[in-house]
Amino acid sequence: MKKIAIIGASGATGFELLKLALKEHIDPQQLLLIASEKSIGKTLYCDGHTFELQPISSIHDNHLEVIFLAAGSSVSKFVKAHYKDISALVIDLASTFRQEIDTPLIIPEINGDDVDLKKHRWICSPNCVTTLTLLVLAPLFKINAPKKVLLSTYQAASGAGYKAMEELKNETNAFLKDEKYHHIAFNDPYAFNLFTHNSPFVTDDDTDEEMKIRLESKKILKNEDLKISSTCVRVPTLRAHAISAYVEFSEPMTKDVIYETLANAPGIKQFEDFGRNLFATPQMAACKDEVYYGRIRKDSLDDQGFWFWIVGDQLLKGASLNAWQIYKHLRRHETFHSYAGSTGS
């Protein structure tokens, strides 16, 4: 039986991948869970099953169908450099290789067919904000090209992993008790606070996160001229991101056309109750597969400008679920089993 390896299984995204696999009735015996040196030998519990965490070298000794890389860029680089002989399909959630020309960057609902299993062995899953935003906007861009897209994000702790989620809770608890707390996950205090995204600056102006959104959106939509710009902000929520998006379309647009188009789009769900003033929130979107949208408004300034409110689980569709869906999407291909193979050293 060819195995499914999850590298980074004890992290926030890796653990969600494990949960997705079990939810889809993958035989636990088929799962190879890999963690960093310090976790080797430890046991992971999930949905009534027990797993022993394995070292990364174990991907050599197993017949693998697919490897999920959910341990960050340095581990993805390590695997690419040291395991060239592995013929398993790699689905990489880290950002390092997303801009490589021959590496597909996939949101299955949008560009799932860009993968050619004959030549693509390494497939990337995009940045969380990129995935959540494009899932809602891409169907609209097919009928009315965007002139300009501006995003302000409200990003949850989960984007920085379990450590950040725990720190948000612990630091908030200390704040409420008026106790000192030495925060380490971020430069800024996080309890009842927010700050512009902590990723490093890659230009004089843009953080890595903001640049990823720009470059990845262009690649996924195959639109080098796409004008998309963002301000990314970390807010004290736990695991779903919200995005305030403003789109200027190239042609006049109506709310009706937008709502009709999105009603038929996959993976997203309208949620709005104007009467009770209820729209999607991170708490309602947490642990949900769908990405929520609503409050679509003409900005009253011109016929081409519209606001969108988008909320989705960062760990699910923003990361693990999208990666898992890439796998499911490719598995449907007749040729999948001829290409997703194994060598073993």
Next chain:
Amino acid sequence: MKKIAIIGASGATGFELLKLALKEHIDPQQLLLIASEKSIGKTLYCDGHTFELQPISSIHDNHLEVIFLAAGSSVSKFVKAHYKDISALVIDLASTFRQEIDTPLIIPEINGDDVDLKKHRWICSPNCVTTLTLLVLAPLFKINAPKKVLLSTYQAASGAGYKAMEELKNETNAFLKDEKYHHIAFNDPYAFNLFTHNSPFVTDDDTDEEMKIRLESKKILKNEDLKISSTCVRVPTLRAHAISAYVEFSEPMTKDVIYETLANAPGIKQFEDFGRNLFATPQMAACKDEVYYGRIRKDSLDDQGFWFWIVGDQLLKGASLNAWQIYKHLRRHETFHSYAGSTGS
């Protein structure tokens, strides 16, 4: 001695006004603190002084120089309807009368000279987001008119008063202890959550908050054609608002010109440390008089589009401090004491 009345003194904004008055060495005897029926007779402590809360009818029996209205729209309406004979200057923090043609809406640094004490007895202080945003943007609009202004806000609990601030803390505490909590301040859960602004819808698309920002900005800048649009969001922070602003200027602009212009503008302070990835946060702006700005970036899409990050204390410059500064600004006029008078019934 003519008195200074603060109506709503036991509320979050009113109490900040009291603190400002004491900080500026106003004789405590000169302060008349007024609260709602249920608080009458109660005692308020502030900076070592004790005040007995008075009923609203007491404004009839005192010689008043100025009345600060910090108790919401219904109280402002009540005062306007029932105390026509009071000649004291009124500085109104509620929104009801902000759009009346003969009522100046004032941010002293921007349009302080729009008040003519000969005819204006009732002066309004603007919505918090409007004040914080314009304080940074208005100096730029003088040299390069805006084509479009788009705001996404990150608004603190304080905008909804003490009740909401307490609820945020209590609900978060219950969440951390895994206890049930019956939230009442907002429709949505607030612990580690955020939601689009809770103010009622005034059009099919816009909440009252979003409409205030539009109409008040037009009035303050005397620009009926100003294109300003926003998405207002309540986030789980305590008392300072953050604003992600995107401005398209009508002519090409440079970062240098923006920074130079703002360096000389009153009431605002640059804060940015790109090396350590530190920018203004609500926690650092809380309890500060200045409004912070930074991360000013050309959006790389065109020469006219720039992003701004603005953070300011909602209770101070967003409310009480601006109102107090209106009073101070007018008091400097030679004619002030002839016009800010009293009648007594």
